[in-house]
Amino acid sequence: KLPTMKMLLLLSALLSAALLASAAPPTCYSRVLSLSKEITESFKDLQTSKTVDSCVETLPRLYLDIHNYCVLAKLRDFVAYPGCDRVVEVNELKEKARSLYTILISYCRRDLVFLTDDCNALEIPISPPIEHS
Numbered sequence: 001k002l003p004t005m006k007m008l009l010l011l012s013a014l015l016s017a018a019l020l021a022s023a024a025p026p027t028c029y030s031r032v033l034s035l036s037k038e039i040t041e042s043f044k045d046l047q048t049s050k051t052v053d054s055c056v057e058t059l060p061r062l063y064l065d066i067h068n069y070c071v072l073a074k075l076r077d078f079v080a081y082p083g084c085d086r087v088v089e090v091n092e093l094k095e096k097a098r099s100l101y102t103i104l105i106s107y108c109r110r111d112l113v114f115l116t117d118d119c120n121a122l123e124i125p126i127s128p129p130i131e132h133s
Contacts (some may be wrong), residue, residue, distance in 0.1 A: 017091040028108035036071070039093065044120045046089050056086040062097070063122055066104070066112065070119035075101040 043062040046052060060078050064071055075097050084090040104112065 001114075022063070026110045028103070032066050032100060032103055032108055032112070035096065038064045039096050039100060040064050042089075042093055042096070044106050046093065049089075052089060053084060053087045055087065056090065058083050059090065061123055062093070064100075065122060067112040067115040068122055069117040070122050072101065072104060073119070075104075 010097050040063055042065075043059075046056055050055075060073070060074075060081055062078055064074065079094050079101065
């Protein structure tokens with residue numbers, strides 16, 4: 001009887017933890033992670049869009065990895081890039097990049113741990129693995 005009771009208590013504790021985790025407010029880490037993914041995807045969409053100005057091709061690459069210390073320099077360079085100021089989508093992307101930079105250096109400064117400082121890794125994004133069905 002005792003092992004069954006322990007198993008039930010463990011199961012209820014795990015379910016409670018799972019429910020609390022899904023209801024928890026976003027952390028600094030989750031916010032910068034989601035914003036960096038959003039920016040990277042928006043940049044990819046901008047690069048592949050046929051209706052956007054040709055100056056978009058000259059923009060610095062914007063692949064972001066918030067675990068790489070070089071992401072701070074990458075964001076600074078992108079925001080400061082002088083080209084494409086007339087393109088609304090680029091200005092919106094620069095504003096998001098500026099927000100991410102501010103969050104990283106101000107609000108999350110003590111919460112984040114950078115695992116690398118490999119600036120070249122931000123130039124060539126790693127392709128996600130191909131899923132086989």
